[in-house]
Amino acid sequence: MPDPSAVAVFADLREEGRELDSLVGELPAVDWARPTPASGWTLAHQIAHLHWTDRASLLSLTDPDGFGQLVQEALKAPDSFVDEGAAEGAALPPAELLARWRDGRAALDAALAAAPADARFPWYGPPMKANSMAGARLMETWAHGQDVADALGVLRTPTARLRHVARIGVRARDYAYAVRGLPAPAAEFRVELLAPDGGGPWTYGPPDAGQRVTGPALDFCLLVTQRAHRDDLALTATGPDADRWLDIAQAFAGPAGPGRAPQNGPQDAPQDGPR
CATH class of the missing domain: 1.20.120.450 (dinb family like domain)
Incomplete structure (x- = not known):
């Protein structure tokens, strides 16, 4: 079956x-x-x-x-x-x-x-x-x-399909460090995301983890696919390691991308991998 x-x-x-x-x-x-x-x-x-x-x-x-x-x-x-x-x-x-x-x-x-x-x-x-x-x-x-x-200029309605993107983003945490030549934190993070349909939250990692990321699932997915800068998203990091991760997170394989500039900032640079 x-x-x-x-x-x-x-x-x-x-x-x-x-x-x-x-x-x-x-x-x-x-x-x-x-x-x-x-x-x-x-x-x-x-x-x-x-x-x-x-x-x-x-x-x-x-x-x-x-x-x-x-x-x-x-x-x-x-x-x-x-x-x-x-x-x-x-x-x-x-x-x-x-x-x-x-x-x-x-x-x-x-x-x-x-x-x-x-x-x-x-x-x-x-x-x-x-x-x-x-x-x-x-x-x-x-x-x-x-x-x-x-x-x-189309505003898409986020769906529960984002759970697949969020899961990849969480699982790719250590890759984001490795591709930049940085050591990954030893401890797991707690990630709590508000589902787009109002359900949830979608949770990953141990509930008592000291390093935490919380916020809307859509915003997390935009971050890990480098479709938006963290300054434009409603994500909260608790702990220095979690805060650092939000600066470098990427869900896609390939070289480290420069990400997107904040809104009204300078145009983003060319990059490999999913743009």
Whole structure:
């Protein structure tokens, strides 16, 4: 019988893709050239990047040798392969890019559903199970969807699907330190987040932890995907280690990103990984 938690994240990934599709599916071609908050990336770059990463995920699930070739190509240009992949897709006519992204999402959905539950599949970091890969794809889809929504001036309603993003953000705590060459705190943190639907809270870590982060789940997800500066978010850190974490947190793999500037501050710098 399928793992209910895996089935849930697969369904949530499909819904996250549909929500973003509803923002871009009927746009005129000229709007695909709109700049987004990610420096140098248009709306087309955002969708192209998602398509590129969906294709990499599909190869990981169905063609490990083919995925290995992608990794070798990335190693040749570790500082530019993300931008190059996005630029290649963004150069396509918008209708073609949209069709490819839709087809890729459908193929990935089928491959995730067919994947053995306990199998681990190669990735740019540690190998992942299918449900973890789906959670990572949801995180990226939501984060890049936020850039698209911001570019279009659309205010999205946060949903319970953010629990997948929040969980990755918490689990990636030590990675944020490691990628910056910093030692991670030895003790676990307590994270308490107010669910977007008014339920919750979503809690992580021991209740008696001395280092704590509290606030809305949406704000935490915006922080760990580096879609907003902490100064613009209603997050509270208790303890110096928790306070430091909020300055460097990132849910995505890859080099440390500079994050977003505070609102009305200077434009953010180019970065690798999810922008």
